[in-house]
Amino acid sequence: MNNISSSAPAWGVHLRLLGMVMFWGASYSWAKTVVTTVPPVTAATIRFFLAALALFIWLHHLRRTRLLLALTARQWAGLTLAAISGIVLYTMCFMFALRYIDAGRAAVLFALSPVLTLLLAAWFFREKLNLLIVTGILLAVAGSAIVIARGNPLALLHGHIGTGEWLIFTSIFLWTGYTLIGRKMLSGMDALTTTVITLFLGALLLLPLSLALDGTAGWAALLHATPATWGALLALTFGSTVLAYAWYFDGIRALGAGNAAGYLTLEPVFGVLFAALWLGEHLHLSLIGGGAVAVGGMVLTYIGRRRCRPSATSG
Numbered sequence: 001m002n003n004i005s006s007s008a009p010a011w012g013v014h015l016r017l018l019g020m021v022m023f024w025g026a027s028y029s030w031a032k033t034v035v036t037t038v039p040p041v042t043a044a045t046i047r048f049f050l051a052a053l054a055l056f057i058w059l060h061h062l063r064r065t066r067l068l069l070a071l072t073a074r075q076w077a078g079l080t081l082a083a084i085s086g087i088v089l090y091t092m093c094f095m096f097a098l099r100y101i102d103a104g105r106a107a108v109l110f111a112l113s114p115v116l117t118l119l120l121a122a123w124f125f126r127e128k129l130n131l132l133i134v135t136g137i138l139l140a141v142a143g144s145a146i147v148i149a150r151g152n153p154l155a156l157l158h159g160h161i162g163t164g165e166w167l168i169f170t171s172i173f174l175w176t177g178y179t180l181i182g183r184k185m186l187s188g189m190d191a192l193t194t195t196v197i198t199l200f201l202g203a204l205l206l207l208p209l210s211l212a213l214d215g216t217a218g219w220a221a222l223l224h225a226t227p228a229t230w231g232a233l234l235a236l237t238f239g240s241t242v243l244a245y246a247w248y249f250d251g252i253r254a255l256g257a258g259n260a261a262g263y264l265t266l267e268p269v270f271g272v273l274f275a276a277l278w279l280g281e282h283l284h285l286s287l288i289g290g291g292a293v294a295v296g297g298m299v300l301t302y303i304g305r306r307r308c309r310p311s312a313t314s315g
Contacts, residue, residue: 056200071197078181087205115138130307143297
């Protein structure tokens, strides 16, 4: 708890978390470009293998690869569980959910993830809550809903809850588990090592699934991929995976699981923005109003966390 409750973290942590959520918002557009040529599970496998390799080279450059040999069996078990939850099962549920519902509806449903993370982090790790934090998170979720629903959030309530919605709900629980496991693992590990191992284990576990579901044709599709597909795949690998995952774990270490996950409420806002820039989709004016509400919610959350800090030092 000392890393979380000591002096105020540098603004760099918040800027990195903002960059993280921008990359993850852009990943909707990049992924849509990639899967037009490469099957989803195969694309995810390649993405995580390349990301793990890049981060391993970085770890070696820092002369910290020997730390991998010092990990205990309990740590390896925890990291394997994190990889299964946050890489393999999450990716499978999310990818298949998009076969049943559109990306916008999936994004706004996933905006519920920070609320669940915040509540469970308060329960399991005694992370402090107050009215400002809770209000800020709810405002950020509402702002994201305004963006996705183009100014009419109540429209999201229409329609039944089908297979796609249930898969997204499942992915929310899986991502929350991934975040909380990461929070636990970081008590004795650094963010970079945690990210390298979880991404590599996740890719290793996804490999047989990609061969079973997509066959060798999925990998052969890479030979026919366009430059735009490769560009999007590399952006997913080095932006939405290498940097974003490392910055996410860094944020969890500095701010706690609940507060770091709070930035995910901005993901739908950036998702709509980058869809307009990358795919040429129509940019609705609700992005301005909803984005302002979401950013205001994050500011409230930050202020609320600062007010919690003095009482957190006693823990």
